[in-house]
Structures are given as C-alpha cells and as structure tokens.
Amino acid sequence: MRLTVLGGCGAWPTAVQACSGYLVEHAGFRLLVDPGYATLPRLLAHHTVDAIDAVLISHGHPDHCADLNPLLRARGLGDTPPPSLPVYTPHGAADAVLALDRPSMLAEAFHLHEFQPGDRFDIGPFRTDTWLLPHFVPNAGIRLTTPDAVLAYTGDTGPSPDVLRLAQGADLLLSEATYIHEVPVADAPYLLTARLAGQYASRADVGRLMLTHLWPGTDPRAAHEAAAQAFRQPVDVATPGLVIGVAGA
Known part of the structure; x- marks a missing residue:
C-alpha cells in the first residue's frame, strides 16, 4: 500500500498547502480519499483524472470534499469521458458539492455509494471499516486493510475511545x-491536538503516525514535537507530495 499526500491543511488552503487529500494505492488500484479544497491540482501533478478508480469521503465539510466537483467536471466534460467514478460517502455528505451543477450535467460521471459510519464494505482491493467519530457533522473514521498493510484515518474527530479501536495495530x-497542545473549549469535543494524536498512536501501538488537518499557519515542527513526546515511533506531518509506503511488520 502506498499513500501520497495531496494536502493536509485544515479549514482552507494556503499558498503552499492544499486541504485534506490523500491518494492510496494498492495492486494498481487508486483510491482518492477526501478531495478537499485545492487538491485536484496536486493530484494532476501525479496522475490524470481518469486514473482514479474510486473516491472515499469521510464527511461533508468542504475542506474534505470540495474538489470532488472539479474532478467530476474534468472527467465528465472531457472529449472521451471515462467510466462513472464510484464515490463512497456518508449519507448526504456530498449533497452540497453535487448540487453545484445541474443534476444532468454530471449524472454519468459518478456513481454514488452512501454508507452509515459503522458499515464495512470493499472498495477495490481495500477492506473498508468505518466508525462514527465525533465532529460537528457526521464523520467516518476509516480503516483500509489489504493483505499486507493497514492504514487508519480519523477524518476530523474529537476525543473518543473509538479512535483507539480504529487505529489499533x-x-x-x-x-x-x-491544534498543537489545546483545543479551544467550544471545539474541544470535535477536534484533536498533535499531543492527543501522539497519545492515541502510542496506546494503539501503531507503526507510524502522520499528523494532518493542521490549522493554517501552524508550525509543523511544533506539531511534530508535541506528538513525538508521546509517540516514540516515526512521526510525519502531511505535506503535499509526501509519499509513504505502508507495510506491515
């Protein structure tokens, strides 16, 4: 399994960082996870739009799904449109993005598969397990499993024992x-810190931790340091173009 980071900025993109977006590849299958703001140009630096085999969205905030629209436009309005793109999303999470164009315009460009967080299903070679994790809107924590690797992704979440279940091993x-050390009180049930991410990674005995969705302007070195105080295995911060091989022991 291989992970390519397209972006890892929370809330809105910056001049150097797109929002959440990750390309996960295994056995020739390319799964785009969370096409947030400004991720399509990053994707095009690696592949053409017709190289994507499926899309998986954790929740309906635009910094996790807004670039689904230009992706579908690029696929559906080209001279030789590729087959319909399977799009997996919690119920209703993609409604606002899909409503940006008249329904008939992109109707052949995608096939929508809606699920409830907590469901298990297959996407190509990936067994996909999901958990409902606490956020301002329904958010699916995602665990992708192949015969030789496991990748766990929180989406956006606050503290929950289900983060440990999602990440275990x-x-x-x-x-x-x-945030780095502390979440503002009003948002504390719905977001994490780098320090908490490190603690979860340590308690779940994961092999490697990658921090993402940092608030714009956050010093990535400070986030890395906060996580590394609790987690002694490798720690990365999601930056565009970073490629990680995900492999079991």
Whole structure:
C-alpha cells in the first residue's frame, strides 16, 4: 500500500498547502480519499483524472470534499469521458458539492455509494471499516486493510475511545491534529491536538503516525514535537507530495 499526500491543511488552503487529500494505492488500484479544497491540482501533478478508480469521503465539510466537483467536471466534460467514478460517502455528505451543477450535467460521471459510519464494505482491493467519530457533522473514521498493510484515518474527530479501536495495530495512523497542545473549549469535543494524536498512536501501538488537518499557519515542527513526546515511533506531518509506503511488520 502506498499513500501520497495531496494536502493536509485544515479549514482552507494556503499558498503552499492544499486541504485534506490523500491518494492510496494498492495492486494498481487508486483510491482518492477526501478531495478537499485545492487538491485536484496536486493530484494532476501525479496522475490524470481518469486514473482514479474510486473516491472515499469521510464527511461533508468542504475542506474534505470540495474538489470532488472539479474532478467530476474534468472527467465528465472531457472529449472521451471515462467510466462513472464510484464515490463512497456518508449519507448526504456530498449533497452540497453535487448540487453545484445541474443534476444532468454530471449524472454519468459518478456513481454514488452512501454508507452509515459503522458499515464495512470493499472498495477495490481495500477492506473498508468505518466508525462514527465525533465532529460537528457526521464523520467516518476509516480503516483500509489489504493483505499486507493497514492504514487508519480519523477524518476530523474529537476525543473518543473509538479512535483507539480504529487505529489499533495499524501500520500507519493518519490523524487529525488541528491544534498543537489545546483545543479551544467550544471545539474541544470535535477536534484533536498533535499531543492527543501522539497519545492515541502510542496506546494503539501503531507503526507510524502522520499528523494532518493542521490549522493554517501552524508550525509543523511544533506539531511534530508535541506528538513525538508521546509517540516514540516515526512521526510525519502531511505535506503535499509526501509519499509513504505502508507495510506491515
């Protein structure tokens, strides 16, 4: 399994960082996870739009799904449109993005598969397990399993014992870390810190931790340091172009 980071900025993109977006590849299958703001140009640096085999969205905030629209436009309005793109999303999470165009315009460009967080299903070679994790809107924590690797991704979440269940024994935990040490009180049930991400990674005995969804302007070195105080295995911060091979022991 291989993970390519397209972006890892929370809330809105910056001049150097797209929002959440990750390309996960295994056995020739390319799964795009969370096409947030500004991720399509990053994707095009690696592949053409017709190279994507499926899309998986954790929740309906635009910094995790807004670039589904230009992706579908690029696929559906080209001279030789590829087959319909399977799009997996919690119920209703993609409604606002899909409503940006008249329904008939992109109707042949995608096939929608809606699920409830907590469901298990297959996407190509990936067994996909999901958990409902606490956020401002329904958010699916995602665990992708192949015969030789496990990748766990929190989406956006606050503290929950289900984060440990999601991450247990994973080769890579891709964890939201909006803040470094402390979340503002009003948002504390719905977001994590780099320090908490490190603690979860340690308790879940994961092989590697990658921090993502940092608030714009956050010093990635400070986030890395906060996580590394609790987690003694490798720690990365999601930056565009970073490629990680995800493999079991």
